Amino acid sequence: MKPPKFRYFAPKSVGEALALLEEHAAEARVLAGGQSLVPLMNMRLVHPEVLIDINGISELSFIEAMSDGLAIGALTRDAKLVADKHVAKGLSVLNEAAHFVGHPAIRNRSTVGGSIAHADPAAELPAVMVALNAEMVARSRTSSRTITANDFFKGYLTTDLKDGEMLTEVRIPGLPARSGSTFVEFARREGDYALAGAAAVVTLHENGTIADARLGLCSVGPAPVRPHDAEALLRGQRPGDETWAAAANSVISVINEPLSDIHGSADYRRHLAGVLTKQALAVATERAERNR
Amino acid sequence: MQEEDFVTIRLSVNGEIHRLVVEPRRLLADVLRDDLGYTGTNLGCEHGACGSCTVLVDGQSVRSCLMFAVQANGLEIMTVEGLAQDGEMHPLQQAFWEKQGLQCGFCTPGFLMTAYELLQRNPNPSEEEIRDALSGNICRCTGYQHIIEAVQSAAQTMAESVSVSSGTGA
Numbered sequence: 034m035k036p037p038k039f040r041y042f043a044p045k046s047v048g049e050a051l052a053l054l055e056e057h058a059a060e061a062r063v064l065a066g067g068q069s070l071v072p073l074m075n076m077r078l079v080h081p082e083v084l085i086d087i088n089g090i091s092e093l094s095f096i097e098a099m100s101d102g103l104a105i106g107a108l109t110r111d112a113k114l115v116a117d118k119h120v121a122k123g124l125s126v127l128n129e130a131a132h133f134v135g136h137p138a139i140r141n142r143s144t145v146g147g148s149i150a151h152a153d154p155a156a157e158l159p160a161v162m163v164a165l166n167a168e169m170v171a172r173s174r175t176s177s178r179t180i181t182a183n184d185f186f187k188g189y190l191t192t193d194l195k196d197g198e199m200l201t202e203v204r205i206p207g208l209p210a211r212s213g214s215t216f217v218e219f220a221r222r223e224g225d226y227a228l229a230g231a232a233a234v235v236t237l238h239e240n241g242t243i244a245d246a247r248l249g250l251c252s253v254g255p256a257p258v259r260p261h262d263a264e265a266l267l268r269g270q271r272p273g274d275e276t277w278a279a280a281a282n283s284v285i286s287v288i289n290e291p292l293s294d295i296h297g298s299a300d301y302r303r304h305l306a307g308v309l310t311k312q313a314l315a316v317a318t319e320r321a322e323r324n325r
Numbered sequence: 326m327q328e329e330d331f332v333t334i335r336l337s338v339n340g341e342i343h344r345l346v347v348e349p350r351r352l353l354a355d356v357l358r359d360d361l362g363y364t365g366t367n368l369g370c371e372h373g374a375c376g377s378c379t380v381l382v383d384g385q386s387v388r389s390c391l392m393f394a395v396q397a398n399g400l401e402i403m404t405v406e407g408l409a410q411d412g413e414m415h416p417l418q419q420a421f422w423e424k425q426g427l428q429c430g431f432c433t434p435g436f437l438m439t440a441y442e443l444l445q446r447n448p449n450p451s452e453e454e455i456r457d458a459l460s461g462n463i464c465r466c467t468g469y470q471h472i473i474e475a476v477q478s479a480a481q482t483m484a485e486s487v488s489v490s491s492g493t494g495a
Contacts, residue, residue, distance in 0.1 A: 034371040041332065041349030041395060071391040072372035075352075084349070088396060112385075136461020138379050138386040138439060223460040 036074035043086045047201060050087055051174040057083040058196045064088070065108060065147035068139050093146070093201060102207040103127075107146025107200050112137070114145060123324055124205065126165070126214035126232050126317075130157040133216065136224045149185075150200045152192045152256070154292065155226040159186055160257040161216060162203065164232040164249030170202040171195075179204070182249075182257075189255040211244075212236040213320025217313045218251070219305055221296060227252050228297040229305040233313035235272075237321045243267050243276075246314065248284065253291045253306045260284045263310070272318045280314060281307035334398040338363060339407030347394050354378045354389035357404060365405035365434045369463070376462030379435040380404050386442040405434035408441065416486070417441060417479040426475035428466035436462050440476045448487075449480060 044050040054061055062081035064070060065088070073079040087093060093108035096117050103124065105114070114131035134140055134148065134157060148158040149169065162169075162182040169180045171194055185193050194200060208214070218230030230251040236244045246267040250258040263283035270276045285307045293299040331346045336356075343361055352371075357363040357380070369377035371390045378389040381403040408415035417437050420426065427433045436459065443450055443458040450458070455476050456469075464472060 035352070035355070036350045038330070038348070038350055041393075043395070067391055067393075067396075068373060068388075071352075071393075075371050075390065086393075086396060135373075136376070137442070137458055138376065138388055138461055139373065141385040142387055142391065223457070 034075050036071070037077060037080045039081055039084045041084050041086065043089050045089050047090060047092060047172065047199075048174075050085055050090060051172060051197075051199060053083075053085050054199055055174040055197045057085070061085055063150070063199055065150075066110065066143040067147075068135065068143040069147065069151045069153065087199075099204070099207075103205040105145050105203045105205070107144065107150075107202060109145045111135075111140040111143045111145065111148070115140060123208040123212045123320075124165070124214060125320065126161055126216045126234065127205075130161045130216040130230075130232065133157050133218055133220075133224075133227065133230070139224075145203060146200045149203065150192060150194060152186055152190050153226075154189060154255055154257070155230075155252045157216060157218065157227070157230055157232075157251055160230060160249035160251035161232040162205075162249070163257040163259045164234050164247045165205050165214075166247065167206075168204045169200055170204065171198045172201050173197040173199070183259060186256040191256075208234065209236055209244075211239070211321050211325055213317045213322070213324055215313050215316040215320065217309050217316070219309065229253050229302050229309055231306065231309035231313040233310070233317040235314065235317040235321045237272075237318070241271065241322075243270050243272060243318075246280075246317075248280075248310060248313070250284070250288070250306055250310070253288045253302050255290060258284075258288060258306075260287050260310075262287060267314075272314075274311075277311040277314045281310045284310045332395050332398075334395055336361070336394070336397055336402055337400070338402045339404060349393055349395045351394050352390055353380070353382075353392045353394045353397050353402075356394035357389060357402070363404045363406055367431050367434055369431065369435075374463070375432070375435070376439065377432050377435040379438045379462065381438055381442060384442070384445070386439050403438070403441075405437055408437060415441075416482040417444070417476070420475040420479035420482065421472070424471050424475040424478055426467065426472040427464075432462060432464045432466075436464070436472060440479070443476070444480055444483060448484060450476075452477070 061083040064086040093106045095106040111131040111134045214234040216232045218227035220227045232249040234247045263280040291299040291302040367377045369375035373391045
């Protein structure tokens with residue numbers, strides 16, 4: 034259980050990190066919080082020749098309110114996101130999801146960008162980013178582009194990031210009035226990988242019907258699931274158990290590749306996804322009603 | 326191995342400064358134990374699941390099996406050896422003893438450091454907050470009830486000693 038040899042660089046700026054990433058391209062890995070990468074290295078499942086440690090790049094750690102939303106630096110620790118007050122305005126889904134990441138000692142190190150770039154299907158933040166229509170900012174030495182969450186997550190531990198590119202920032206569009214959000218998950222023990230999790234973001238019309246509802250699910254497929262059919266079905270409806278049940282059935286019908294392991298069968302996870310969808314929609318709607 | 330494969334680092338452990346030369350792949354836990362002799366930090370799983378190797382880095386709890394020693398260069402580390410002062414056990418250690426919060430003791434340093442961080446941040450935690458804070462530490466002997474009681478008892482002792490030392494004497 035010891036990592037194999039690697040060459041170690043600790044750049045002090047994004048520019049320096051991107052130059053190193055370009056130079057070493059395919060054989061390099063970026064080390065952020067290390068709470069997923071280091072275990073994989075300890076077990077020798079991953080053995081990068083070059084490790085680019087970005088922990089010294091303070092410009093990558095921030096949570097900033099923008100005129101039209103929120104910007105979060107890639108190196109922002111989950112512990113900071115759990116407690117951040119900027120986030121609270123309608124985006125409590127971020128605080129809640131971050132609290133589900135591991136345990137306190139993990140969250141002191143683990144980062145927002147690391148979770149997103151690692152793209153573990155059981156991770157909370159990727160599913161949240163999908164539900165929030167977030168944009169990922171990917172930079173290389175010579176270019177910068179934004180990628181929507183829908184296009185970013187390609188499959189099991191696979192993203193749209195190319196060799197030489199680094200995720201530097203996440204941008205989350207602001208929510209209109211009468212919006213609420215939440216994240217719920219079910220795990221066998223606190224801090225374990227969830228058997229299923231659901232993020233919901235709901236915006237209501239003035240008359241109380243649903244103007245917009247967005248969902249993102251984790252642990253029920255190789256990548257976060259965005260159930261567009263369920264969302265379409267919710268628009269214009271009146272909130273309530275029947276509406277939630279219809280959405281849950283629609284969610285269940287699109288989950289065709291759930292994980293299946295000793296902790297939970299595929300059928301069980303599919304069932305959980307439905308239950309969690311209903312819970313998340315009910316809580317997000319209740320919050321939207323209060324955010325008038 | 327070539328010279329450039331090694332890095333010179335400076336670690337402050339429980340206030341004592343150490344300068345040493347390490348390979349970047351050496352885990353902080355291994356350097357603390359094998360190079361510096363702080364064997365109170367125990368390694369259980371070596372992949373961040375058990376919490377045994379928890380130490381404080383700049384006041385924050387971290388898994389020392391998930392951090393390379395080079396990453397702690399220049400930072401302040403506190404291990405379980407840093408808890409007792411002048412031969413007197415820390416109130417947390419005393420409480421774990423009195424409440425029987427340990428049997429074999431392997432997981433105890435991780436629990437102590439995690440609980441220490443909690444009480445620094447939140448001197449009067451509820452039972453739920455204690456359970457949440459300790460949820461990342463695994464004990465295979467005692468069950469958790471006595472450990473939680475120990476943390477509650479330590480919190481009380483520490484609060485009393487603060488009110489005594491800050492009392493007006495009137």
